[in-house]
Amino acid sequence: MKLSKMHIHTLREAPTEAEIPSHIYLLRAGMIRKLVSGVYGYMPFGYRVIRKIEEIVRQEMDAKGGQEILMSAIQPAELWQESGRWYAYGPEMWRLKDRNERDFCLGPTHEEIFTDIIRSEVTSHRQLPMNLYQIQTKYRDEQRPRFGLMRSREFIMKDAYSFDKDKEGLDKSYWEMYDAYEKIFTRCGLEYRAVEADTGAIGGSDSHEFTAISEVGESEVAYCDSCDLAATTERAECVGDEPSVEPELALEEVHTPNTKTIDDLVKFLTIHKKKTMKALLFQAYKDETNFEYVVAFIRGDRELNVVKLVNALNIPEHALVFANEIEMNKVTGAVGGFTGPIGLQNCKILLDAELKDAKNLVAGANKADYHVKNINHGRDFTADLILDLKLIKEGDKCPKCGAPVRIARGIEVGQVFKLGTKYSEAMKAVYKDENMKDQVMEMGCYGIGVSRTMAAIVEQYHDENGIIWPVAVAPYHAIVSVVNVKDEGQMKLGTEIYEELKSVGIEALLDDRDERAGVKFKDADLMGIPVRITVGKGAVSGMVEYKLRKEADKVDMTAKDAVHAAVGFIDGEMFDK
RNA sequence: CGGGGUGUAGCGCAGCUUGGUAGCGCAACUGGUUUGGGACCAGUGGGCCGCGGGUUCAAAUCCUGCCACCCCGACCA
Numbered sequence: 001m002k003l004s005k006m007h008i009h010t011l012r013e014a015p016t017e018a019e020i021p022s023h024i025y026l027l028r029a030g031m032i033r034k035l036v037s038g039v040y041g042y043m044p045f046g047y048r049v050i051r052k053i054e055e056i057v058r059q060e061m062d063a064k065g066g067q068e069i070l071m072s073a074i075q076p077a078e079l080w081q082e083s084g085r086w087y088a089y090g091p092e093m094w095r096l097k098d099r100n101e102r103d104f105c106l107g108p109t110h111e112e113i114f115t116d117i118i119r120s121e122v123t124s125h126r127q128l129p130m131n132l133y134q135i136q137t138k139y140r141d142e143q144r145p146r147f148g149l150m151r152s153r154e155f156i157m158k159d160a161y162s163f164d165k166d167k168e169g170l171d172k173s174y175w176e177m178y179d180a181y182e183k184i185f186t187r188c189g190l191e192y193r194a195v196e197a198d199t200g201a202i203g204g205s206d207s208h209e210f211t212a213i214s215e216v217g218e219s220e221v222a223y224c225d226s227c228d229l230a231a232t233t234e235r236a237e238c239v240g241d242e243p244s245v246e247p248e249l250a251l252e253e254v255h256t257p258n259t260k261t262i263d264d265l266v267k268f269l270t271i272h273k274k275k276t277m278k279a280l281l282f283q284a285y286k287d288e289t290n291f292e293y294v295v296a297f298i299r300g301d302r303e304l305n306v307v308k309l310v311n312a313l314n315i316p317e318h319a320l321v322f323a324n325e326i327e328m329n330k331v332t333g334a335v336g337g338f339t340g341p342i343g344l345q346n347c348k349i350l351l352d353a354e355l356k357d358a359k360n361l362v363a364g365a366n367k368a369d370y371h372v373k374n375i376n377h378g379r380d381f382t383a384d385l386i387l388d389l390k391l392i393k394e395g396d397k398c399p400k401c402g403a404p405v406r407i408a409r410g411i412e413v414g415q416v417f418k419l420g421t422k423y424s425e426a427m428k429a430v431y432k433d434e435n436m437k438d439q440v441m442e443m444g445c446y447g448i449g450v451s452r453t454m455a456a457i458v459e460q461y462h463d464e465n466g467i468i469w470p471v472a473v474a475p476y477h478a479i480v481s482v483v484n485v486k487d488e489g490q491m492k493l494g495t496e497i498y499e500e501l502k503s504v505g506i507e508a509l510l511d512d513r514d515e516r517a518g519v520k521f522k523d524a525d526l527m528g529i530p531v532r533i534t535v536g537k538g539a540v541s542g543m544v545e546y547k548l549r550k551e552a553d554k555v556d557m558t559a560k561d562a563v564h565a566a567v568g569f570i571d572g573e574m575f576d577k
Numbered sequence: 578c579g580g581g582g583u584g585u586a587g588c589g590c591a592g593c594u595u596g597g598u599a600g601c602g603c604a605a606c607u608g609g610u611u612u613g614g615g616a617c618c619a620g621u622g623g624g625c626c627g628c629g630g631g632u633u634c635a636a637a638u639c640c641u642g643c644c645a646c647c648c649c650g651a652c653c654a
Contacts, residue, residue, distance in 0.1 A: 011587095011589090012588080012589090012604080017647055019647080034646095109654080144653085146647095209654080306652085414654090447654065465614095484612055484613090486612085516612055517613040517614065518612090520615095521613080521615085522614065537613080
């Protein structure tokens with residue numbers, strides 16, 4: 001394409017709303033455009049990148065026998081009620097009504113829809129396994145959309161669903177998708193980790209998350225340099241410290257005014273945080289109206305892992321809310337800031353495993369301004385449930401090998417789930433086996449955030465001048481920048497090179513805009529075109545300048561050599577992987 | 578949902594304290610001079626100053642309600 005004929009709109013300055021590189025550069029390069037908070041449109045260059053990513057996804061999905069379809073974004077509530085997720089999905093679901101007051105939602109994911117198709121169209125074991133996928137716009141009414149494409153309310157997602165006869169089949173489908181995902185993200189040029197993950201609102205048993213390494217990512221992964229541990233921090237087991245060996249001392253109530261926080265308390269009593277237990281009070285809703293009070297006790301220096309808590313309670317995450325302390329006090333006797341395990345009533349007590357055998361702890365006395373010293377589980381109170389409730393942190397013992405764990409941040413670009421029979425059972429997706437008996441299908445689902453992947457690539461590939469697209473996803477491979485378009489010799493040579501590149505299958509641009517060279521260079525850098533061939537004064541003797549976006553070197557060579565160099569570089573980058 | 582901040586031309590901002598007919602830079606348009614890293618000169622167009630209510634002779638400016646957007650936290654594939 002000739003740039004003079006294209007709609008490009010680059011910005012010299014970064015819009016104030018953008019904070020992170022991917023957001024800033026995608027806006028500045030004119031690749032995306034915000035409509036409202038968390039809702040973006042894709043302009044010509046940006047959409048080309050999206051299509052490049054989609055094409056990689058398609059090729060790898062098709063290679064595994066996936067079949068592409070396209071379902072509606074609008075979904076009827078009935079299917080969600082059938083699976084039980086109309087309530088469970090919570091406020092993130094974008095709900096709407098038609099003129100007859102019938103409930104619908106904009107699909108945040110499509111398990112129900114795909115299950116519905118399969119149950120009505122697949123009846124025989126001969127039709128299985130099956131893998132269907134789509135690339136489509138998804139809607140999640142995020143509480144806090146953030147960072148441009150990173151967390152948006154409308155986004156492009158590839159979602160695939162596998163249907164198998166049995167667990168063995170599911171396992172095979174799952175690892176094939178895992179393999180496809182590795183190929184996809186590798187081809188996109190991403191540095192990523194595949195880590196064990198929680199299954200969240202989707203449900204199911206096993207899950208892996210594909211996390212692109214990035215400081216600005218919202219996902220945290222725990223990994224170990226000594227073994228193969230790799231899991232999201234939500235998922236990672238935290239084994240905690242060994243209990244100290246010491247005699248159990250007698251309970252002692254102490255006056256501790258103004259010590260509502262652990263920090264205040266340890267200062268007041270001059271003890272270590274590891275000797276304290278902190279209480280977190282919640283209401284756990286079983287449905288819209290019915291709830292029970294829950295208190296989680298963890299060591300004073302620990303952070304609660306909410307995912308572990310809701311999994312233990314078997315409720316969706318939005319059904320767990322911090323308790324109103326005044327209300328709770330009436331029912332359980334708990335006092336905010338002074339809650340302890342002794343004397344608590346009418347509430348479920350969950351105890352972090354680390355505290356099970358810990359000796360002589362300090363906790364609230366359920367009485368304002370008082371704490372109790374030397375509390376020992378078993379002797380002084382009994383928990384309803386003892387389990388791992390804490391968030392793993394840098395330096396904690398690796399649950400697999402005991403070495404200190406490391407924590408890294410990243411962007412979740414994909415996730416694979418073994419759903420098992422969660423949906424097929426609820427929605428009666430069955431097939432007839434060889435003996436004419438009904439069997440419930442085993443399902444898996446597999447998502448890739450296409451638009452988020454685009455942002456993740458920019459996070460990993462940029463410099464102070466803009467984006468540096470890997471060739472595989474670049475909107476165009478090469479740009480021929482004619483320095484002075486009024487110079488006939490330059491224009492002629494530039495056009496020849498441009499035509500030559502196109503004729504050998506390279507996606508080329510001709511910057512024939514009547515602009516100064518600096519403008520063209522800045523734009524080419526900002527938009528991240530991998531190869532630039534500059535046609536300037538040297539054109540009279542057939543010489544041009546060849547430059548790669550990712551390298552600083554500029555090399556003068558003949559036009560013919562530049563074309564060869566470009567072809568060689570682009571082929572190498574595309575097929576090296 | 579809690580805390581903080583911001584809404585003035587397409588983008589970035591000043592003006593608001595102390596009310597008096599709307600300003601700068603970039604971008605755009607016209608003409609000219611330029612032409613290898615975001616040129617220069619001259620000229621031009623472009624604003625319900627987020628929206629509503631109030632105070633006042635007079636409101637971008639003061640008061641008030643609402644809305645939107647951003648950041649931190651909470652929360653979330």
